[in-house]
Every structure is written in C-alpha cells, then in structure tokens.
Amino acid sequence: MSQGKRALNFNAGPAALPLEVLEQAREEFVDFGGTGMSVMEMSHRSKTYEAIHNETAALVRELLGVPEGYDVLFLQGGASLQFAMVPMNFLPKGKAAGYVLTGSWSEKALKEAQRLGETFVAASTKDGHYRRIPGAEEISFGRDSAYLHVTSNNTIFGTQWTRFPDTGSVPLVADMSSDILSRKIDVRQFALIYAGAQKNLGPSGVTLVVVRQDMVERAPEDLPTMLQYRIHAKNNSLYNTPPTFGIYMMGLVLKWVKGQGGVEAVERRNREKAGLIYKVIDDNPDFYLGHAEPTSRSLMNVTFRLPTPELEKEFLDGAKAEGFVGLNGHRSVGGCRASLYNAVPVEHCAALRDYMVEFRKKHA
Amino acid sequence: MSQGKRALNFNAGPAALPLEVLEQAREEFVDFGGTGMSVMEMSHRSKTYEAIHNETAALVRELLGVPEGYDVLFLQGGASLQFAMVPMNFLPKGKAAGYVLTGSWSEKALKEAQRLGETFVAASTKDGHYRRIPGAEEISFGRDSAYLHVTSNNTIFGTQWTRFPDTGSVPLVADMSSDILSRKIDVRQFALIYAGAQKNLGPSGVTLVVVRQDMVERAPEDLPTMLQYRIHAKNNSLYNTPPTFGIYMMGLVLKWVKGQGGVEAVERRNREKAGLIYKVIDDNPDFYLGHAEPTSRSLMNVTFRLPTPELEKEFLDGAKAEGFVGLNGHRSVGGCRASLYNAVPVEHCAALRDYMVEFRKKHA
Ligand SMILES: Cc1ncc(COP(=O)(O)O)c(C=O)c1O
Ligand SMILES: Cc1ncc(COP(=O)(O)O)c(C=O)c1O
Ligand SMILES: [Mg+2]
Ligand SMILES: [Mg+2]
Ligand SMILES: [Mg+2]
Ligand SMILES: [Mg+2]
Numbered sequence: 001m002s003q004g005k006r007a008l009n010f011n012a013g014p015a016a017l018p019l020e021v022l023e024q025a026r027e028e029f030v031d032f033g034g035t036g037m038s039v040m041e042m043s044h045r046s047k048t049y050e051a052i053h054n055e056t057a058a059l060v061r062e063l064l065g066v067p068e069g070y071d072v073l074f075l076q077g078g079a080s081l082q083f084a085m086v087p088m089n090f091l092p093k094g095k096a097a098g099y100v101l102t103g104s105w106s107e108k109a110l111k112e113a114q115r116l117g118e119t120f121v122a123a124s125t126k127d128g129h130y131r132r133i134p135g136a137e138e139i140s141f142g143r144d145s146a147y148l149h150v151t152s153n154n155t156i157f158g159t160q161w162t163r164f165p166d167t168g169s170v171p172l173v174a175d176m177s178s179d180i181l182s183r184k185i186d187v188r189q190f191a192l193i194y195a196g197a198q199k200n201l202g203p204s205g206v207t208l209v210v211v212r213q214d215m216v217e218r219a220p221e222d223l224p225t226m227l228q229y230r231i232h233a234k235n236n237s238l239y240n241t242p243p244t245f246g247i248y249m250m251g252l253v254l255k256w257v258k259g260q261g262g263v264e265a266v267e268r269r270n271r272e273k274a275g276l277i278y279k280v281i282d283d284n285p286d287f288y289l290g291h292a293e294p295t296s297r298s299l300m301n302v303t304f305r306l307p308t309p310e311l312e313k314e315f316l317d318g319a320k321a322e323g324f325v326g327l328n329g330h331r332s333v334g335g336c337r338a339s340l341y342n343a344v345p346v347e348h349c350a351a352l353r354d355y356m357v358e359f360r361k362k363h364a
Numbered sequence: 365m366s367q368g369k370r371a372l373n374f375n376a377g378p379a380a381l382p383l384e385v386l387e388q389a390r391e392e393f394v395d396f397g398g399t400g401m402s403v404m405e406m407s408h409r410s411k412t413y414e415a416i417h418n419e420t421a422a423l424v425r426e427l428l429g430v431p432e433g434y435d436v437l438f439l440q441g442g443a444s445l446q447f448a449m450v451p452m453n454f455l456p457k458g459k460a461a462g463y464v465l466t467g468s469w470s471e472k473a474l475k476e477a478q479r480l481g482e483t484f485v486a487a488s489t490k491d492g493h494y495r496r497i498p499g500a501e502e503i504s505f506g507r508d509s510a511y512l513h514v515t516s517n518n519t520i521f522g523t524q525w526t527r528f529p530d531t532g533s534v535p536l537v538a539d540m541s542s543d544i545l546s547r548k549i550d551v552r553q554f555a556l557i558y559a560g561a562q563k564n565l566g567p568s569g570v571t572l573v574v575v576r577q578d579m580v581e582r583a584p585e586d587l588p589t590m591l592q593y594r595i596h597a598k599n600n601s602l603y604n605t606p607p608t609f610g611i612y613m614m615g616l617v618l619k620w621v622k623g624q625g626g627v628e629a630v631e632r633r634n635r636e637k638a639g640l641i642y643k644v645i646d647d648n649p650d651f652y653l654g655h656a657e658p659t660s661r662s663l664m665n666v667t668f669r670l671p672t673p674e675l676e677k678e679f680l681d682g683a684k685a686e687g688f689v690g691l692n693g694h695r696s697v698g699g700c701r702a703s704l705y706n707a708v709p710v711e712h713c714a715a716l717r718d719y720m721v722e723f724r725k726k727h728a
Contacts, residue, residue: 014608019394021404026393030386036371036687038386040567042615043375043690076569077442077590080604084588133535180643198605203404204442205607215444224448242560243569243607244378249404268566283662298500323400326407364562 008348011326012155012339013178013199013302021252028241037122038055039248044241053238056251063254063263066187066210071233073209074247081107082194082207083112084147089193089219091117095146098122103130103154109175113149113355122148130157132296137226138167141258147171147191153179158303158337159296162345164189171215179206179300182342183267191215199300202341205243257342266342273340273349274299280356287360291335304333312336315359322355323359375690376519376665376703377542377563378661385616393490402562402608403612408479410604417602420615427618427627430551430574435597437573438611443541446558446571447476450537454494454556454591455481459510462486464503467494467518468696469539475611477513486512494521496660511535511555515541520694522701523660523666528553534580543664545621546630546706555579563664564706566614569607577610578697621706630706637704637713638663651724655699676700679723
C-alpha cells in the first residue's frame with residue numbers, strides 16, 4: 001500500500017492508528033512469530049499470549065509513569081461501563097461523590113453515579129456552554145467526599161485540563177479517554193484513571209484502568225464479580241477471556257510511542273500539531289470561531305464553527321472531497337472538530353491547516 | 365504464508381479461525397475497501413462501519429435462524445458478564461431462577477445469580493463428575509420460576525445437550541459460548557442465548573446475545589445503563605463504542621460459514637470431525653478413557669484421560685512436538701481435551717486421530 005492513499009483521518013474515536021503499527025500487525029496477522037497462529041487464535045492462558053499481555057501492561061507502567069502501589073487493568077465495556085463501575089466500587093452509602101461538569105461525558109458519568117448513590121456537582125461550566133475548565137477556586141467538595149471525578153479532556157467541546165485540582169485525601173478519579181498518554185501527567189495525583197483505548201491507545205474494545213491498590217481493597221466484595229476491580233487486579237486482567245487482540249494492538253501502539261521518544265516527545269509533537277490549527281483560528285477570528293476559551297483549549301480535539309451553517313457545510317463537503325475524514329463536530333453539537341490524537345501525523349495537520357487557509361481565502 | 369506452517373490448533377478458546385478469514389482480514393487490514401483506513405480506525409458512527417455492523421447482525425439472524433421478535437446484540441465483557449446481566453435483568457424480587465448444573469461454567473453462572481437474587485438447582489450431574497447431561501425427567505422447576513438456565517455445551521467436561529427441556533412459559537436461557545452456530549437449533553425455544561465469540565464466532569472481546577423482545581421490555585430500568593439489554597437493543601448495540609474490529613471479524617467468520625453451506629453443512633462436518641476422535645476412544649477403551657458418557661458427548665470438546673499421569677504427559681509432550689496446540693485439559697480438571705470448533709479443519713482432526721492411533725500402538 002502506498003502512503004499516498006492514506007486517509008487524512010481526524011476521527012474522534014475510533015481514530016487513526018500509526019501506519020507502522022498497522023503494517024506490523026498485518027505482517028504477523030496470520031502467523032505470529034512463527035507459531036502458525038494469529039494472536040487471535042491463541043489461548044489467553046498460553047505463554048505466548050501472556051508475554052504479550054504482560055509486556056503491554058509493563059509498557060503502560062513505563063510510559064505513563066505508574067508507580068508501585070497501583071494496578072494496571074485491561075477491562076471491557078468502554079469508558080461508559082466505568083461510569084458505573086467507579087461508583088459501584090467507590091461510592092459507599094453515607095458518602096457523596098463530587099463531579100466536575102466540563103462536558104457531555106462528565107454529565108453522563110454523573111448521571112450514572114446518581115443511579116447508584118449520593119452525588120453533588122463540585123463545579124460546572126455548563127452555563128458558559130462548556131467553553132472552559134473551571135479554576136481550582138471554583139471547585140468545592142467536602143473533606144469526606146467519596147471521590148472527585150473529572151474528565152481530563154472533553155472530546156465533544158474541545159477543552160482540556162492543564163492543572164488538576166489538589167484534592168488532598170479525597171480520591172481524584174479521572175476519565176482520560178481522549179487524552180491518555182498524550183502528555184506527561186503525575187499518576188500519583190489520581191486514585192483511578194480510566195480510558196477507552198480507541199483514541200490514543202489502540203482499537204475499541206479495551207478499557208485501560210490504572211487504580212491505586214488501597215482503593216481496590218476498600219471496595220465492597222458483594223458486587224457482581226466482573227464489576228469488581230479487585231477481581232481483575234487479583235487475576236492480572238485474566239479472570240475471564242480478555243480482548244486479546246486489542247491488548248496486543250495496544251502493546252504495538254505503546255512500543256511506537258516509545259520509539260517516538262516517549263510521552264514527552266509525543267507531547268511536543270501534539271503541541272506543534274494543535275498549534276498549526278489554532279493559529280488559523282486565531283488569525284481568522286471572525287471566520288473560524290473557536291469554541292474553547294484559549295486557556296482551556298484541548299490539544300486533542302480542536303472545535304470550531306464557521307459564520308453560517310452554509311459555510312460549515314461547504315467547508316465539510318470540500319474537506320471530504322480532498323480526503324479529510326472525521327471533521328464533523330459531534331452529532332450533539334454540530335460544527336467542526338479535528339481530533340489530533342497521537343497517531344495523527346504532523347503532515348496531516350499541516351494539510352488541514354492549508355485547507356483551512358485556502359478555504360478562508362476563497363471566502364474573503 | 366504457506367499452509368504447511370499452520371498450527372494444528374485445538375485450543376478451547378480463543379481458538380482456531382478459518383485461514384481464509386484471516387487471510388482476507390490481513391489483505392484489507394491497513395486499507396479497508398479503498399477508504400485509506402483500517403476498520404479499526406473508522407468511527408463507529410460512519411456509514412462504512414455501520415454497514416459492517418448491520419451486515420454482521422443480519423448474518424447472525426440468517427445463519428442462526430433468529431425469528432422476528434428477537435434482538436441480536438453485540439456486547440462486551442464475555443460470557444462471564446452475562447452471568448450477572450441475566451439475573452440483573454430477569455430475576456425480580458419474589459421469583460427464583462433455576463440453574464441446571466452440568467459443569468464448571470454452569471456453577472459459575474449460578475454463583476453469580478446467587479449474589480443477585482433467589483435461585484435453585486433445577487438439576488445437577490455433579491455427583492457423577494459431570495459425565496452427562498440430565499434427562500428431561502430429572503429437571504424440576506416451578507411454573508413461576510423467573511427462568512431456567514442451561515449451558516448448552518460444557519467446554520471443560522466435554523458434554524453437550526442434544527434436546528433442550530420444554531419449559532413451557534418459563535423463559536429458557538442458554539449459555540451457548542462453546543457450541544453456538546455449530547449445529548441447527550430452534551431459537552424459538554429460548555428467551556435468551558449468549559455466547560462469547562472466541563470459540564465459534566471470532567476473536568475474544570465480543571459477546572453475542574440473542575434475546576426475545578418481551579423479556580427486554582420487562583426488565584427493570586434502574587440498572588446501570590450499560591448493564592441493561594434494553595439500552596443496547598434500542599441503540600442497535602451502538603449506545604457506546606462497540607468492539608468494532610471484533611464485530612467485523614465475526615462478520616467474516618459468518619460469511620465463511622455461509623460459504624461452507626451454512627449451519628447444516630458445518631454441523632455435518634462437525635459430526636464427522638468428532639467421529640474421528642471418538643472412534644479412537646471407542647476402539648481403545650482401556651487406553652483413551654473418554655470422560656463423557658457416549659450419549660452426552662460434545663461435538664465441540666472431546667475430553668479424555670490416559671491410564672497414568674506419565675502417559676498423559678508423554679502424550680501431550682509428543683503432540684506438542686508434532687505441532688499440535690491446545691490439547692491439555694482445562695487447568696481445573698487436567699487430562700486431555702481436543703476442541704473441534706467450526707474452524708478446525710477435518711484434516712487436522714484426521715492428523716490428531718493418526719497421532720492417537722500411533723501413540724496407542726507404541727504403548728501396546
Ligand atoms: C471523554 C470520553 N469519555 C467517555 C467516552 C465514552 O467511551 P466509550 O464509547 O468507550 O464508552 C468517550 C467517547 O468518545 C469520551 O470521549
Ligand atoms: C460455556 C462457557 N461459558 C462461559 C465461559 C466464560 O467466557 P468468557 O471468558 O468470555 O467470560 C466459557 C469460557 O470458556 C465457556 O466455555
Ligand atoms: Mg465532552
Ligand atoms: Mg466524542
Ligand atoms: Mg464445563
Ligand atoms: Mg474452558
């Protein structure tokens with residue numbers, strides 16, 4: 001396959017994967033390492049698969065900087081199942097969990113927790129159409145809160161936390177679905193991090209969870225087996241059959257991140273990529289209407305509108321004709337969105353920048 | 365890749381997939397249908413992916429003979445999560461659910477239901493080491509039971525139901541993880557069928573559920589969103605991001621089944637395959653000690669022991685040296701097991717037969 005035919009893929013998730021990763025997976029798709037089997041055909045109890053599984057977990061630890069005292073889990077059900085598992089495991093009767101609302105996904109996480117226990121809104125920027133992340137001084141919660149939940153990157157509205165609140169002894173839980181491994185974070189700040197794989201980590205069908213062991217141990221034991229972090233932690237995510245091929249793909253993606261120079265190098269590139277698009281927005285403030293306030297801008301999802309629905313349609317149709325994919329805004333908000341996850345090459349971002357500049361000129 | 369290098373794969377799951385399917389998936393792995401993207405990189409809301417998704421569901425309907433009034437769902441979490449979802453959705457307070465115990469997986473299903481509501485053992489063949497399936501007259505349940513749960517094929521013990529009990533108005537629920545699509549069944553007998561994909565349907569990470577709509581409608585609405593069949597049924601299994609690549613692979617496997625002549629043809633081949641191995645057992649009853657009683661024998665998992673642990677080790681080591689994979693019995697019971705799922709070629713079964721005959725001769 002020639003590189004020229006590759007789509008300019010700005011999908012919000014499932015999203016672009018590194019071409020090198022896809023090519024390697026294709027190479028060994030039918031016969032992995034001379035075993036005469038696809039990775040898909042291997043027992044999850046086999047030595048070959050367990051090596052893949054453990055290597056993937058070790059790479060998560062290394063690249064994300066997961067310290068001792070935390071478990072790395074590969075689960076199923078997507079981030080949406082975590083919306084329920086978090087309160088099932090960590091919201092006991094008599095306590096309340098705080099949710100910071102910064103977009104649609106935070107709202108969904110809160111809604112799910114409301115079915116399961118006491119909750120409160122610790123902060124919300126909904127009134128301002130989720131254009132920004134609240135400041136530390138706007139966030140309120142009690143010292144006895146069960147946990148505080150944040151969405152590190154808001155995929156739909158295009159905002160991202162830069163500094164996470166210091167919650168003291170209150171466990172901080174973060175949905176990092178759309179910016180995991182895109183920048184350096186300090187895992188020690190968090191009691192639990194979860195992320196659907198399908199943006200920065202691999203194909204859909206795997207959910208990465210990084211969780212502090214004392215949290216796991218505190219959780220109730222009478223939950224359904226599959227919904228207890230404890231069970232998956234005890235069994236190295238092999239209590240039942242895991243999504244083996246997805247975990248293998250995640251391993252390849254992580255090796256690619258390492259080969260790129262690790263998270264710092266990837267972050268630098270992500271800043272460069274986002275910079276290209278935000279510059280066009282800043283240079284044309286009356287034409288490309290950025291949704292996020294500049295200090296809350298996401299490096300992963302750049303959201304913007306054009307002055308009229310007609311122009312938006314022309315912009316999106318023209319982009320499609322030129323091989324761009326996934327530039328429509330989320331179906332719930334409309335407009336335009338460019339998702340610039342780790343695997344999106346700088347060159348594709350430059351191509352989008354050029355298209356935006358040209359389109360602007362045509363309508364000057 | 366040459367066919368000669370293919371492993372003789374008798375894994376219990378994840379298990380062998382058809383070589384043609386793997387080769388086609390490899391062919392279009394990096395660029396699906398000229399889109400410039402892998403299936404893994406496509407939005408689950410895109411037209412291309414939705415066509416794959418809907419085609420896979422339509423093939424399930426066609427090949428399994430799913431009538432109107434039933435939903436076909438693609439879920440995550442494996443059969444193990446269904447152990448909990450079934451009682452969460454269908455075991456209301458004041459009712460009791462009956463479980464027929466025919467092996468380890470039935471026991472696990474029961475254990476999970478016990479956490480969630482009232483249960484009873486409708487029949488059990490545990491005393492006889494799960495060598496057989498109980499007869500209809502041995503199964504007892506009330507007319508007001510919430511449902512009756514059976515495991516259609518017992519992967520670990522190697523037994524399989526031939527005729528399912530007539531439960532009248534009591535909903536019959538079946539775990540068909542290890543024999544789905546291996547033989548003709550009448551879906552109308554069942555209120556709900558579930559199966560992890562990783563034996564007969566595709567890679568791990570997708571769970572197929574076929575469920576009668578009136579059951580779905582009756583279930584409580586205050587369950588966690590992701591654990592309600594209702595939500596997935598309403599949203600065509602696209603409530604959140606499904607395991608897209610696994611569903612695509614399942615579609616390819618289903619097309620392969622269709623190309624083989626459909627379920628009837630596959631069943632005929634499965635009978636032939638199992639017949640080859642059971643014949644060696646029957647011809648050498650003092651050497652190959654079949655676990656299942658002949659009338660309860662599974663066409664999918666042939667389980668047997670040798671006269672001594674030393675012989676078993678020699679048998680398994682020798683098999684491994686000759687390229688056989690997955691012949692060890694389940695870690696909980698030991699012995700030997702050959703899993704002969706749909707994708708295992710007749711020739712591989714013949715090779716195993718030959719190896720067994722030779723091994724017997726050497727130790728005559
Ligand atoms: C921030 C965030 N949280 C949660 C989700 C839901 O993820 P899933 O589809 O894996 O359940 C998404 C999906 O885009 C997301 O972006
Ligand atoms: C009959 C049966 N039920 C349930 C399971 C558990 O399936 P999963 O690993 O998908 O949870 C298995 C796994 O082998 C099985 O054979
Ligand atoms: Mg959002
Ligand atoms: Mg989104
Ligand atoms: Mg069993
Ligand atoms: Mg098994």
